[in-house]
Amino acid sequence: MQKMNNKNKIFIDKLRSSGLRPTNQRVEISKFLFNRKKTFHFTVEELKNSMNLKRSKKISTATFYNTVHALKSAGYLKEFSLENNTSYYDTNISSHHHFFDNGKVIDINSDKITFRKLPEAPKGKKIKNVEVVIRLENNN
Amino acid sequence: MQKMNNKNKIFIDKLRSSGLRPTNQRVEISKFLFNRKKTFHFTVEELKNSMNLKRSKKISTATFYNTVHALKSAGYLKEFSLENNTSYYDTNISSHHHFFDNGKVIDINSDKITFRKLPEAPKGKKIKNVEVVIRLENNN
DNA sequence: AACTACTTTATAATTATTCTAAAGTATGTG
DNA sequence: CACATACTTTAGAATAATTATAAAGTAGTT
Numbered sequence: 001m002q003k004m005n006n007k008n009k010i011f012i013d014k015l016r017s018s019g020l021r022p023t024n025q026r027v028e029i030s031k032f033l034f035n036r037k038k039t040f041h042f043t044v045e046e047l048k049n050s051m052n053l054k055r056s057k058k059i060s061t062a063t064f065y066n067t068v069h070a071l072k073s074a075g076y077l078k079e080f081s082l083e084n085n086t087s088y089y090d091t092n093i094s095s096h097h098h099f100f101d102n103g104k105v106i107d108i109n110s111d112k113i114t115f116r117k118l119p120e121a122p123k124g125k126k127i128k129n130v131e132v133v134i135r136l137e138n139n140n
Numbered sequence: 141m142q143k144m145n146n147k148n149k150i151f152i153d154k155l156r157s158s159g160l161r162p163t164n165q166r167v168e169i170s171k172f173l174f175n176r177k178k179t180f181h182f183t184v185e186e187l188k189n190s191m192n193l194k195r196s197k198k199i200s201t202a203t204f205y206n207t208v209h210a211l212k213s214a215g216y217l218k219e220f221s222l223e224n225n226t227s228y229y230d231t232n233i234s235s236h237h238h239f240f241d242n243g244k245v246i247d248i249n250s251d252k253i254t255f256r257k258l259p260e261a262p263k264g265k266k267i268k269n270v271e272v273v274i275r276l277e278n279n280n
Numbered sequence: 281a282a283c284t285a286c287t288t289t290a291t292a293a294t295t296a297t298t299c300t301a302a303a304g305t306a307t308g309t310g
Numbered sequence: 311c312a313c314a315t316a317c318t319t320t321a322g323a324a325t326a327a328t329t330a331t332a333a334a335g336t337a338g339t340t
Contacts, residue, residue, distance in 0.1 A: 021337060023287065045327075060289045065328070081221035085296065086327065101265060108259055116254040121276055125241060128275040135268040136261055161306055163318065185296075200320045205297070225327065226296065 011035065018074035020067065025059045029067045033077070039092035041105050044068055047089075080105075080131075097132040108134070151175065158214035160207065165199045169207045173217070179232035181245050184208055187229075220245075220271075235269055241276040248274070 011030035012022040020026055032051055044064050052058045068089060071077045078090040082103060090107075097108040113132050121127050151170035152162040160166055172191055182190075184204050192198045208229060211217045218230040222243060230247075237248040253272050261267050 021286065023336075025288075043327090058289095062290090062329080063288060066287085079223050081223050081225070083219050083221050083227060085221075085225045085227065087223065087225060099262070099265075101262075106262070112257065112259040114256040116256045117252065119248055119252040119274070121274075121279070122239070122241075122246070124279050125239075125276040126279045128277040131273050131275070133271050133273070134259070134261075135271070136265040137268040139261070139264050139266045161317065163305075165319075183296090198320095202298080202321090203319060206318085 014071065014074070014076050015067075018070040018076065020070050025063050026067050029059070029064065030071070033071070033091055036091075039090065039107070041088055041090050043086050043088055045086075095129055095131075097134070099134050099136050101136040108132070154211065154214070154216050155207075158210040158216065160210050165203050166207050169199070169204065170211070173211070173231055176231075179230065179247070181228055181230050183226050183228055185226075235271075237272040237274070239274050239276050248272070 008022075008027055008031065011027055011034060014030055014034065015022045015026050022030075029047075029051065032047070044061075047068070048059070048061060048064045051064075068077065072079055072089060075093060076091075078093050080088050080090065080098070082088065082100065082105075084103070088105065092107055094110065096110045097113050099106040099108060115130075118127075118130065148162075148167055148171065151167055151174060154170050154174065155162045155166050162170075169187070169191065172187070184201075187208070188199070188201060188204045191204075208217065212219055212229065215233060216231075218233050220228050220230060220238070222228065222240065222245075224243070228245065232247055234250065236250045237253050239246040239248060255270075258267075258270065
């Protein structure tokens with residue numbers, strides 16, 4: 001039974017509104033993801049490793065996947081892909097853009113990019129969002 | 141030994157300049173990819189299935205992967221990723237953009253999108269390219 | 281406190297991709 | 311233009327990320 005102290009309320013609320021019961025494992029994941037000053041990017045494997053390092057009783061892989069998926073479906077995480085067949089998740093859910101620099105990802109605030117011209121959506125469709133990836137290379 | 145008729149020269153040249161000997165399997169793949177009016181998108185699995193359907197002697201999976209990788213490294217194919225952990229390849233290598241509509245990909249000509257403002261590259265880096273993904277949803 | 285539906289977990293299964301090593305082939309050399 | 315050799319093809323094994331399974335555990339309601 002999760003102790004319902006105020007300190008955890010915000011993290012528990014994210015779980016509940018994602019359709020998840022706030023179990024101990026999930027609350028810890030939610031805190032790990034959202035209890036920080038700056039947003040960040042991660043893969044499920046990275047998340048699992050960094051959380052389980054500190055724990056005697058490990059959280060299982062399936063729980064990480066389940067929790068991340070639910071948080072993503074509820075809109076608390078954004079998913080994106082690089083060219084390496086791995087899903088990345090971003091705790092910055094505001095519309096924004098990315099630099100990709102050899103597997104490293106750097107956020108670009110949405111106000112740093114504006115458009116002069118954008119195409120119409122095909123008929124019957126509308127634009128959900130627009131995301132820009134700026135690929136970098138070394139300057140030599 | 142590949143018969144070196146003119147009809148295949150262009151496809152063989154792509155292979156050679158990708159560092160590949162023009163074996164029969166590779167020439168067929170090159171023709172399948174580039175001997176068409178319109179560019180297209182594919183996964184290696186899709187490529188393999190559609191080519192092998194018509195063949196009595198199947199081309200192996202490894203040959204598809206090897207050939208596609210070499211063509212991509214040489215710049216004859218562009219790679220991109222959706223959120224499903226699969227690599228997609230595009231025979232349209234000109235700089236362009238995409239609509240993503242529930243796993244379907246539609247090209248957007250690069251002249252359909254222009255920028256009013258773009259960020260500087262971090263120091264020591266320069267911009268290799270800029271790609272825009274416009275995600276679509278149904279209009280209801 | 282008891283019941284029931286939801287969770288966790290270890291493990292198996294799946295999918296996309298890469299590796300391996302044996303058998304086959306392109307190509308330069310003589 | 312036959313030979314030698316390095317590059318290829320292939321089937322199958324290996325790997326990596328992810329999803330499925332089913333038994334044991336727990337949250338939330340009664």
